[in-house]
Amino acid sequence: MRVGRAGRIAQVAVPLGFLALFFGWPLGAIFAHSLRAGAIADVVTDPFLRRVAWFTLWQAVLSTILTLAVGLPAAYAVARYEFPGRRAFRAFVTVPFVLPTVVVSTAFLALLGSDGPLAFLHWRPGVAPMLIAHVFFNVAVVVRTVGGFWANLDRRREEAARMLGASRRRAFVHVTLPLLAPSIIAAASIVFLFTFTSFGVALLLAGPAHATLEVEIYRQAVDVPDLQTAAALALAQIVAVLAVMFALARAQERRAVAQRLVGAADAARRPRGREKIVVGGILAGTTLFLGTPLAVLAWRSLHVGGRWSIGSYRALGTSASTSTLFVSPWAAVRNSVEFAAIATLIALVVGGLAAVAIAARPGRATRTMDAFLMLPLGTSAVTVGFGFLLATENAPRSIANSPLLVPIAHAVVAIPFVVRAVVPVLRSIDPRLRDAATMLGAGPRRVWREVDLPIVARAFAVAAGFCAAVSLGEFGATLFIARPDWPTVPIAIQRFLGKPGQIYFDQALAMSVILMVLTGVVVFAIERVRVRELGEL
Amino acid sequence: MKRVLVAAAAAVVVAAGCGSSAKHAAPSGPASSTVPPRITTVTLLTHSSFAASKAVLADFTRQTGYKLKIVQPSDAGVMVNEAILRKKNPVADALFGVDNTFLTRALDAGIFDPYVAHGLDTVRAALQADPQHRVTPIDESNVCVDADTSWFGHDGRPPAPTSLDDLIDPRYKNLMVVENASTSSPGLAFLLATIAAKGDSGWKAYWSALRKNGVRVDDDWTQAYQNDFTAGGAKGDRPIVVSYGSDPAADVLGSSPHRDTPHVEVIESSCFRQVEFAGVLHGARNVPGAQALVDFMLSRRFQEDMPLQMYVNPIVSGAKLPAVFTKWAVDPAHPYSIDPATISAKRNDWIKEWTDLVVH
Numbered sequence: 001m002r003v004g005r006a007g008r009i010a011q012v013a014v015p016l017g018f019l020a021l022f023f024g025w026p027l028g029a030i031f032a033h034s035l036r037a038g039a040i041a042d043v044v045t046d047p048f049l050r051r052v053a054w055f056t057l058w059q060a061v062l063s064t065i066l067t068l069a070v071g072l073p074a075a076y077a078v079a080r081y082e083f084p085g086r087r088a089f090r091a092f093v094t095v096p097f098v099l100p101t102v103v104v105s106t107a108f109l110a111l112l113g114s115d116g117p118l119a120f121l122h123w124r125p126g127v128a129p130m131l132i133a134h135v136f137f138n139v140a141v142v143v144r145t146v147g148g149f150w151a152n153l154d155r156r157r158e159e160a161a162r163m164l165g166a167s168r169r170r171a172f173v174h175v176t177l178p179l180l181a182p183s184i185i186a187a188a189s190i191v192f193l194f195t196f197t198s199f200g201v202a203l204l205l206a207g208p209a210h211a212t213l214e215v216e217i218y219r220q221a222v223d224v225p226d227l228q229t230a231a232a233l234a235l236a237q238i239v240a241v242l243a244v245m246f247a248l249a250r251a252q253e254r255r256a257v258a259q260r261l262v263g264a265a266d267a268a269r270r271p272r273g274r275e276k277i278v279v280g281g282i283l284a285g286t287t288l289f290l291g292t293p294l295a296v297l298a299w300r301s302l303h304v305g306g307r308w309s310i311g312s313y314r315a316l317g318t319s320a321s322t323s324t325l326f327v328s329p330w331a332a333v334r335n336s337v338e339f340a341a342i343a344t345l346i347a348l349v350v351g352g353l354a355a356v357a358i359a360a361r362p363g364r365a366t367r368t369m370d371a372f373l374m375l376p377l378g379t380s381a382v383t384v385g386f387g388f389l390l391a392t393e394n395a396p397r398s399i400a401n402s403p404l405l406v407p408i409a410h411a412v413v414a415i416p417f418v419v420r421a422v423v424p425v426l427r428s429i430d431p432r433l434r435d436a437a438t439m440l441g442a443g444p445r446r447v448w449r450e451v452d453l454p455i456v457a458r459a460f461a462v463a464a465g466f467c468a469a470v471s472l473g474e475f476g477a478t479l480f481i482a483r484p485d486w487p488t489v490p491i492a493i494q495r496f497l498g499k500p501g502q503i504y505f506d507q508a509l510a511m512s513v514i515l516m517v518l519t520g521v522v523v524f525a526i527e528r529v530r531v532r533e534l535g536e537l
Numbered sequence: 538m539k540r541v542l543v544a545a546a547a548a549v550v551v552a553a554g555c556g557s558s559a560k561h562a563a564p565s566g567p568a569s570s571t572v573p574p575r576i577t578t579v580t581l582l583t584h585s586s587f588a589a590s591k592a593v594l595a596d597f598t599r600q601t602g603y604k605l606k607i608v609q610p611s612d613a614g615v616m617v618n619e620a621i622l623r624k625k626n627p628v629a630d631a632l633f634g635v636d637n638t639f640l641t642r643a644l645d646a647g648i649f650d651p652y653v654a655h656g657l658d659t660v661r662a663a664l665q666a667d668p669q670h671r672v673t674p675i676d677e678s679n680v681c682v683d684a685d686t687s688w689f690g691h692d693g694r695p696p697a698p699t700s701l702d703d704l705i706d707p708r709y710k711n712l713m714v715v716e717n718a719s720t721s722s723p724g725l726a727f728l729l730a731t732i733a734a735k736g737d738s739g740w741k742a743y744w745s746a747l748r749k750n751g752v753r754v755d756d757d758w759t760q761a762y763q764n765d766f767t768a769g770g771a772k773g774d775r776p777i778v779v780s781y782g783s784d785p786a787a788d789v790l791g792s793s794p795h796r797d798t799p800h801v802e803v804i805e806s807s808c809f810r811q812v813e814f815a816g817v818l819h820g821a822r823n824v825p826g827a828q829a830l831v832d833f834m835l836s837r838r839f840q841e842d843m844p845l846q847m848y849v850n851p852i853v854s855g856a857k858l859p860a861v862f863t864k865w866a867v868d869p870a871h872p873y874s875i876d877p878a879t880i881s882a883k884r885n886d887w888i889k890e891w892t893d894l895v896v897h
Contacts, residue, residue, distance in 0.1 A: 114774040203756040222614040305794040325588035501791015505770020
């Protein structure tokens with residue numbers, strides 16, 4: 001895109017400045033404080049830590065492959081076919097993404113535990129439950145990132161290949177898949193980062209014998225505590241993440257093909273004949289896998305002492321009235337929604353600028369920026385959290401305790417989603433479209449508005465839905481920025497779970513169902529905005 | 538996974554803050570008075586389990602004139618480390634919630650200034666761990682082994698266990714869940730109980746036997762109690778759990794539908810005492826406010842509020858316990874305990890040996 005010099009500088013300076021301030025500075029502070037050459041050497045040669053690193057890597061790779069395997073068929077169904085409840089389905093797959101791990105663990109145990117209907121599967125903490133949980137949490141990343149891109153692919157290319165005699169499979173492998181590759185790589189890189197830094201899932205579902213690097217860094221920083229070892233491990237984690245991200249960004253760039261992207265409405269149609277069975281099967285399977293644990297939670301929250309009751313929901317209000325520990329559901333929802341709105345806004349602006357810069361100027365410089373923007377997703381939370389405390393040591397106390405830090409932290413996590421969702425689409429827009437517009441006398445701004453924006457709007461909507469979901473479900477940043485006067489829904493859930501007694505546990509489940517509904521509604525609402533915009537196409 | 542990353546550094550805010558303060562400083566003119574204005578807010582750094590009645594905290598403000606601001610990151614471990622990292626410019630004025638397993642680490646780092654609280658004379662001398670009064674004991678609780686009484690004693694099942702040795706009896710095979718001593722505070726406390734009970738020579742053999750008897754290790758209390766314990770929220774499959782001596786009272790208070798008798802029973806001879814301390818942070822901006830807050834925490838008003846809010850026991854003489862506590866909560870006269878300095882010196886070795894023995 002042709003923009004002025006000032007615009008080009010802003011595209012790079014704003015994202016990098018934001019990242020440097022809210023991520024680079026704290027990280028630098030903790031490294032300056034604790035990183036020592038001796039500790040790095042010890043970490044690299046320690047056989048136990050090498051085992052931990054190896055386990056972290058292979059489980060993340062396996063989790064990513066499995067998530068793609070489950071998510072791609074669903075992405076295909078929502079991108080290519082029109083069916084009743086399509087938008088609701090897209091919102092629905094996002095719900096698992098926001099749930100607290102321990103609540104999901106409760107649902108899994110209800111289904112798979114010794115009294116559950118699936119007890120014959122002999123569910124025990126271990127690697128398999130961890131992988132299944134990773135898929136459960138992250139399917140949304142694949143469905144939404146790849147599905148969003150797929151919906152813009154012109155299906156006539158595939159149909160042309162079919163007309164020329166290619167089988168359905170051949171047309172997919174040789175025509176569609178190469179075109180999809182950048183978005184698949186984009187989704188894979190996010191899933192990889194989330195599972196590579198797995199903490200709650202690793203702790204609860206893999207069991208103590210299978211620590212990830214993230215868990216070990218936390219243990220070293222908090223429990224031992226040995227900040228030098230923690231910092232050395234965090235550095236190792238960052239190096240690994242950067243290497244993988246750099247390779248993926250390169251692959252994504254190489255595979256980008258300019259093509260004719262179309263509005264989503266043109267790409268999707270109702271399934272015909274045998275397609276009905278295939279699409280129906282994919283949707284039913286995905287819904288069953290993601291929906292059953294959610295349904296169990298909803299059922300349990302409404303089933304108190306052996307009968308139907310909304311008592312747990314009613315009790316939420318009374319618990320909040322006397323103790324400082326509890327918050328009313330309305331206040332928690334209001335805090336969550338406000339934080340999500342601010343975080344989404346920041347992430348869209350900062351991430352959007354970065355995406356434009358990355359897409360417009362492929363090369364080593366923007367590839368590096370791309371990898372760095374992903375880094376916060378792949379860096380240990382406790383390291384950055386402690387670094388933040390050091391970085392603000394000489395700042396007024398009100399800054400370290402400011403509630404504004406919560407949405408800012410959420411935005412730092414959400415920015416990679418914006419970049420990943422928008423860059424593949426921007427790269428794929430056929431430059432001839434822009435040239436044609438320019439020839440017809442449109443200025444750079446007009447070209448952007450008329451050519452890029454309508455197609456990119458869908459990608460931004462996908463990203464916005466994700467930003468909101470990241471913020472609504474985020475719990476870790478608040479591990480370090482905790483102001484009890486601003487508790488979010490996940491924090492409220494955690495507080496109920498921390499107290500023994502059936503009524504508190506039931507209220508935690510009720511609050512979790514509120515989080516599920518809130519996420520579904522917010523993401524669904526964002527999808528609606530998108531459809532209206534695209535209607536102008 | 539949702540435990541994300543970043544905490545954001547607030548430099549934008551920092552810049553804004555600096556800018557505006559410079560602006561205000563500019564037209565300063567001759568200083569009118571050298572007496573600093575009285576700071577009206579006192580900030581408390583505490584862990585995520587801290588709770589109090591809103592009415593009680595309102596009384597603190599009424600009595601002292603200070604507004605209370607609470608900063609509540611994560612668990613006690615994170616809190617102590619944060620306080621140590623920010624020793625030069627603390628984020629708060631007072632800290633509550635460092636326990637006897639973390640105490641020496643906090644004292645060695647020098648994060649507290651000495652203060653002899655009003656009412657300290659009513660606290661049992663045995664609980665006063667620091668002769669220099671850098672910290673003040675506020676509450677005590679017991680980490681104990683709990684059993685689900687509704688599970689045991691029928692359908693050919695044995696009676697509920699009553700001692701540590703029962704737990705390694707094959708009759709109780711595959712029935713117990715404990716927390717990871719490396720990542721969980723009750724998990725560590727139970728390891729310390731077994732070390733105190735079986736001695737330096739015997740605790741490893743005991744844990745080998747527990748492992749042979751099918752003990753399950755969860756990473757934290759929530760998973761162990763709420764999800765895996767048969768009397769927990771999700772009604773799991775393990776009727777024996779490491780938790781707290783107050784659980785029978787909590788079980789009655791939180792029962793649904795309501796019951797007058799608990800389903801949770803405590804093995805009294807398994808308990809390890811946890812004492813939580815408060816202190817005035819070194820470098821506090823509002824020292825009188827922090828001192829007033831520590832005093833208030835030893836007042837009967839706050840002490841009598843603690844049991845129902847945090848399920849811990851008051852420690853000042855004369856503080857009344859709620860009826861449900863006197864009736865059901867277990868507060869053994871002679872729980873196990875280990876001197877904080879010894880814990881501090883040996884905890885990493887103990888945890889490493891325990892991990893190799895039980896987890897790997």
